[in-house]
Amino acid sequence: MTIPSGNHDDLHLDRATGDAPLGDERVVTPEDRAAAALHNALTPAQTMPAPVRARLLSLADSLSSTDARVTHVAHHMSPRPSRRLAPWLIAAAFVLAGGIGLWAGSRAISSQRELESVRMQLTQARQQVAINESLVAKSKELLERQMGLMDETSRGQVELANQLANATARLRDQETQIAKASVRDKELSEQLNEARLTIAKMNEPVDPATLAQNRTKLLTVPDTIRVAWAPFDLPDAPAEQKGVVKGDVTWNDRLQTGYLRFEGLKPNDPKVEQYQVWVIDERGLEQKVSGGVFNASANGEIIVPITPGIDVGKVALFAVTVEKPGGTWVPDLKRRVVVAPRS
């Protein structure tokens, strides 16, 4: 058997007896093994006192219920835990064990000082637990209060959002109503204007000055034509009519409105006869429409509004005849006065 020697070997041997600082504490060397085997061989066998064993078993149970991995990590980070840590671990383990049999064998601890020390540590551990529990309770209370506040705030926000949505909906409603009202207003306004025009037409004034004004207005309307009167060119025309009557016709096809203006038209006796105006459209003489009857009461200027009974289309000719009072539907055109052909 060769016994290796040398510094490296001595180092391991000295470590095994605690006479050299430990290297890697995780490694169990053959020298450790030899020292431990001899140690066992030299150590008188003793029986662990029952109370000590009970407490050690209690510690074993506490350690077993701990997550070993966490402890291993913690140990790896701190390979040489301080000696003050162990009593704390033990005290904490006792608390965890629920105190069953905790003090059952306390008398076995011979030193009153040790007993007091353990008791104090236990008391401190219990106090720490109580403080922790109180902190947890306070934190919970705060958390609940915060959650309550958040709840209230979010409820308020929801309500405000609803109110805003309602207000917006009402606003849109009102905008729509305003728009509708505005359209209706325009429609009514147009209808009012039309009604006013209708009323104005129905109340066509007979006052000569107004008629003259209206005729002047019509002349400013686009597409209004103005045609001068010409004598009938028929050979049997009454001599008194020839070249005597002057004036013109103003007419607007679109408005179906017009005015006759005469100068030198002989005053008539409405009981015997009346003048009648005829509107003849471009389709020919057969398509003549009465423009109404009128009287010539003065030898000055006469303005007569044309009011055709029906739509006359595009006018080709205006003619004035002398007819029986009230006019006739079918003129014989024998007593023609003047004509105004459209050019």
Place this chain on the structure above:
Amino acid sequence: MDPKHILPKVAAGEANALRELVEQYGDLLWSLARRFTRSEADAEEAVQDVLVYLWKKAPKFDPSRGEEVTFVSVVARRRLIDRYRKETRHATPAQLPEEMVEANNGTIRSEEAEIAKTLFESLGEDQKRVLRLSIDRGFTHEVIAAQTGLPLGTVKTNIRRGLAQIREQLIARMGGSR
């Protein structure tokens, strides 16, 4: 996994494994601790400390490199020597009597312990004395030299040589390697 080994079960986090470890090795731990402490209260604190340490070191147990009981003893020794050295750091040799305790009830039994014991008994008286002071009492080489009056070098050599012989015997008869 050998079912008689407890440490692998402790390492695996099996329920009651650590309790089983206490049942199996409680007396060993107590016996070792009692030799390194002055009171039962100190011994109890030391044993609890060792149990926590064993719980952490359990994954390091390798059955091919020695008996489980020896491994437990290795771990316990480290903690016990560490505690003991700190407590007696300023003590004089006179304050640390040799106190040869007779093992009336025998010693801790194991195959490796028997091998170690047999080899130990074959040694000379001086070598046995220094080995006993070093291993059983935990004295440092310097304390042993002062206690015995032997030169420090002789103390060191005797202790190292004795341990090396035991080491070789254990490897030869129980397996393992250096």
